[in-house]
Amino acid sequence: MALLSVSDLSTHFHAQGGALRAVDGVSLEVERGETVGLVGESGCGKSTLGKTIMRLVDPTGGKIEFNGIDITVLDARRLKAARRNIQMIFQDPFASLNPRHTIGDILTAPLKVHGIGNKAERRKIVEDIIERVGLPRDSLGRYPHEFSGGQRQRIGIARALILNPELVVCDEPVSALDLSIQAQILNLLVDMKRQLGLSYLFISHDLSVVRYFADRVLVMYLGRIVESADNATLWTSPKHPYTLALMDAVPDPARRRQAAPIHGDLPSPQNIPSGCRFHTRCPLATDLCRSQEPAFRAVAPGHHVACHYAEPTLN
């Protein structure tokens, strides 16, 4: 049984101009000990998907099973208990920490909410986690503004890990950081995974980071998964034209001054194109693509693609 199993999940918002279909029929699994990377452009619904899995946003339809229990139908008390095992790390280390609380308060709050330990025991847990993420103990009495961006992200990681969760949803955890700090935080996430046996759903727009950090990769476009494969397969034999375009858009010294691989913007999730959602930007689109939505089908074991023209991988 997978640790997390999401099936046919939708999250629609009511907005002026009609329903906004941010997540529109997503199925995915995260196995125990696995890191699943989720990539796509801004507006593709990847953050909404993360928040829906956290139950911070209510789904419109579908199921989210965690350890075999459907968490979309739990009452408040049981949801609280389930949440202890799913935690989140946010993109912006400046906005996600309360500036009026000391680091000690920020880290103690989840323990109090879940009624863990007495005062002395909580102190011990907090001291242990702050050292694990590479910050000195005396950080606990200080406030967020006294820390750099990289240090704040360490605090965000400590807060996510303090309840000893099984799954951590990381929403662009290194995107706001300088390159020299990114490597520090990625290494810390790897260390924490090893030491604590974590599984990650790693949401990022940065393909190079996902290339390094994921075991399996999902590519999302306008609310749907359009390709999924294990890490090595996806980057060496991508099948969906969108995946190819994303890879070609990553700046590369080998392609001096090359033209942009795809044109136009992501269409609005309030007005999703007919047929294949990608056909308006796809260089290979035909009449079939404009009229009929492609099925998400296997082209090789463990490699799925939603494109009419994806050829099966030959052995």
Add this chain to the structure above:
Amino acid sequence: MAAPLLKVDNLTVRFPTTEPVSRLSFEVGEGETLAIVGESGSGKSLTALALMQLLPRSAKIPNGRIEFAGRDLFGLDQKAMRNLRGREIAMIFQEPMTSLNPVLTIGRQITEVLTLHEGIRGKAARSRAIELLNLVRIPDPQRRIDDYPHQLSGGMRQRVMIAIAVACRPRLLIADEPTTALDVTIQAQVLDLLDTLRRELSMAVVLITHDLGVVAQWADKVVVMYAGRKVEQALPGALFRTPLHPYTRGLLAASPRLKTNLHYRDARLTEIPGSIVSAAGEKGCPFRPRCAVARDSCAHFVPDLVEVSEDRLVACPYSFIPEVAHGAAFGL
């Protein structure tokens, strides 16, 4: 060799307690793209503001010279500078939403520049604005010209910023992190557009970025900045093949890349320890506290930039030592 279009010589920017830009020199030739790369706190954005003479009032420039097309910018009075700014030197910023006025249509914001600098008004200005929107590849410009910024996507807003910047056919465009807020797909489109305009309008570009990939793909020449100083200068090919300064080497080693098999299950990323603030207020080489090959002597003096070959400068005396050049200390 022809005289450079822009020549920055020994520029220092000082605030009461800090010196975010120290003795910086570089040149940009006509029609050339120079990339200035560095992380937050490297002084790259303040350098851009100094070029535009848009520094905050508390900033002082105790020494240095900026020469543009043979004119000393510090010798110009306010009126002359205002005339130059927008007409001959233009700038675009990272966040197009905050640099555009939300309550004016984009057409109004483009025609404003045309009226101010070229005295074009009314219908003529409007049709010139439509031409400019066409030039930056905004679809359906006749209709789009009456849109407000919030009606456009991030990529489209950056195109509008570029249209405003190139309205008077400047000879130099300063682009400060023009694609940092955009997706890679849109980033590729915007950089492609900037480069096309550079050629079509024969304009030089100073591209300020933290993204080494962007530098590698689009720059003719690269300046690497750290803590207000130029630490290395090279042609992009050479910089990526044989980075010399320990900071450049560290940055390249620390960045995961799409074209490598590096995976977390097999190898750790090479870190640069600490952060850029660790050297604040200390003597010696600003990179010393984070440097993998620092020696005692690095604490005593700031290394000079040395020309190691044509188009190649580096500010580290130990970057020539064989084991350092082989990058053993950096996991390269």
